[in-house]
Amino acid sequence: MKKILLLLVAAVAALTLSSACGSDGSVTLRTTPIGDILANPNRFAEGTVTVKGVVSNPKGLGSMSVFTLSDHSGEIFVYCKHTLAPSSGETVKIQGTVCMPLRYNDYKIVYLKQTQKQH
Numbered sequence: 001m002k003k004i005l006l007l008l009v010a011a012v013a014a015l016t017l018s019s020a021c022g023s024d025g026s027v028t029l030r031t032t033p034i035g036d037i038l039a040n041p042n043r044f045a046e047g048t049v050t051v052k053g054v055v056s057n058p059k060g061l062g063s064m065s066v067f068t069l070s071d072h073s074g075e076i077f078v079y080c081k082h083t084l085a086p087s088s089g090e091t092v093k094i095q096g097t098v099c100m101p102l103r104y105n106d107y108k109i110v111y112l113k114q115t116q117k118q119h
Contacts, residue, residue: 032051033073034073034076035072035074037074038074042100045100046099047097047098048095048097048115049095049097050094051069051096052091052093053069054090054091055085055086056068056075056089058087060084060085065080066078066080067088069094069112076112078094078096078111078114079099079113083114094116095114095115096112096115096116099111099112
């Protein structure tokens with residue numbers, strides 16, 4: 001799991017992502033189960049979704065952060081530029097863009113680029 005997280009961090013750091021995040025505005029969209037996104041990432045690709053779950057493995061790297069978000073149906077990596085990662089164990093609601101899967105050997109990594117967060 002650490003190798004996958006490090007791969008995700010390296011891949012995202014290499015990308016030029018221009019979205020800003022950190023807005024604490026209200027997120028009122030329907031929550032999508034993470035398992036639905038993972039089961040069919042192409043359906044959600046480049047679209048905005050709202051997910052809610054428990055944070056684990058938060059990592060801050062300069063002006064960006066990554067963490068894993070888990071709900072009853074699965075877990076997804078979350079990337080955010082210009083904001084600190086939430087604390088491990090914190091339950092958060094995240095609105096973001098589903099990014100096309102990265103591939104590493106037999107792993108397919110789907111991740112979410114955060115655009116809004118609501119605790």
